[in-house]
Amino acid sequence: xxxxxxxxxxxxxxxxxxxxxxxWNLLGNLLAGPPxxxxxxxxxxxxxxxxxxERDEIASxxxxxxxxxxxxxxxxxxxxxxxxxxxxxxxEITPYASWYETGSLLERPLIELRQDLQLIGIERQAGVTEPxxxxxxxxxxxSVVINDPDIGLDWEKQFFERHIHPWMGRLxxxxxxxxxxxxxxxxxxxxxxxxxxxxxxxxxPA
Numbered sequence: 060x061x062x063x064x065x066x067x068x069x070x071x072x073x074x075x076x077x078x079x080x081x082x083w084n085l086l087g088n089l090l091a092g093p094p095x096x097x098x099x100x101x102x103x104x105x106x107x108x109x110x111x112x113e114r115d116e117i118a119s120x121x122x123x124x125x126x127x128x129x130x131x132x133x134x135x136x137x138x139x140x141x142x143x144x145x146x147x148x149x150x151e152i153t154p155y156a157s158w159y160e161t162g163s164l165l166e167r168p169l170i171e172l173r174q175d176l177q178l179i180g181i182e183r184q185a186g187v188t189e190p191x192x193x194x195x196x197x198x199x200x201x202s203v204v205i206n207d208p209d210i211g212l213d214w215e216k217q218f219f220e221r222h223i224h225p226w227m228g229r230l231x232x233x234x235x236x237x238x239x240x241x242x243x244x245x246x247x248x249x250x251x252x253x254x255x256x257x258x259x260x261x262x263x264p265a
Contacts (some may be wrong), residue, residue, distance in 0.1 A: 079260075080205040082253055087198030089246050090154060093133070093140040102128035120245075120252040127140055127245035135241075141238035151237040153232065156192035159226035168192055176200065179210065194230055197222055216261045228254045 088098065105125040144150040153159075156168040168194040176182075176191060181200060183191060190198075201223065204215050231254065234240060234247030 066119040076205050079257070080202040082249075083198045083205065086246070086250055086253070087195045087202065089243075090193075090195035090198060093136040094128075094131075098131065099128045099131055111196055116252045117249075117256050120249040124245040124249050127242045131242050139241055141245060143234070143237050143243055151239060152234055153207075154194040154230055155190060156194075156197065156205075156222060156226055157190070159229060165190060168222070172197070175218060175221070179204070180205070185249055192222075194227060197227070219257060219261060223254065224258065 073128075085098075088094065094102070102124055105121055142150065143152055153164075155164055156172065157164050157166040160166070169190050172192050181203070189196065193220045201218065204210050204218055228251055228252060231247040233252035234250070235244045236244065237247075239246070
């Protein structure tokens with residue numbers, strides 16, 4: 060991937076980008092750790108879009124997450140996150156691009172991601188031990204890419220195609236099947252629906 064002259068191409072109307080970036084940021088937050096009480100409160104207040112238009116996949120996923128947040132108990136979510144993503148010797152889900160694409164950690168997808176992060180000036184933070192190809196980190200980077208006025212739609216699409224499309228949909232489907240997942244089944248439902256929505260977005264004519 061290279062910046063090239065694509066960085067000068069306007070990406071999309073700002074309101075649409077705000078919604079997309081906000082969803083990527085939320086997914087990153089939820090995959091990074093159990094949600095804080097203020098995040099659960101925010102999710103609990105999501106307005107059900109079914110009253111405004113015919114319910115579609117993404118609207119249903121948001122409604123499912125809202126209900127899951129309303130029922131969630133913060134202390135139980137901490138244990139759920141531990142069981143699903145960490146476990147003893149490994150969780151039920153291994154949320155890394157390298158693992159999903161190669162079956163091993165710290166492989167080619169991580170190297171390619173680091174190269175692309177360097178192009179846009181994103182550096183590994185001191186004290187962070189997680190590899191950059193953790194799903195939470197990639198979701199957060201996608202949010203940054205969308206919000207950056209110096210990054211155009213072509214580069215944004217390439218980042219999605221290289222670092223999200225090959226594997227993250229499978230991660231979210233697996234999350235919905237994880238034995239210990241309750242709240243995180245709803246996260247997986249939203250994530251899968253949103254990745255498909257982004258695929259359709261990038262396939263539309265410019």
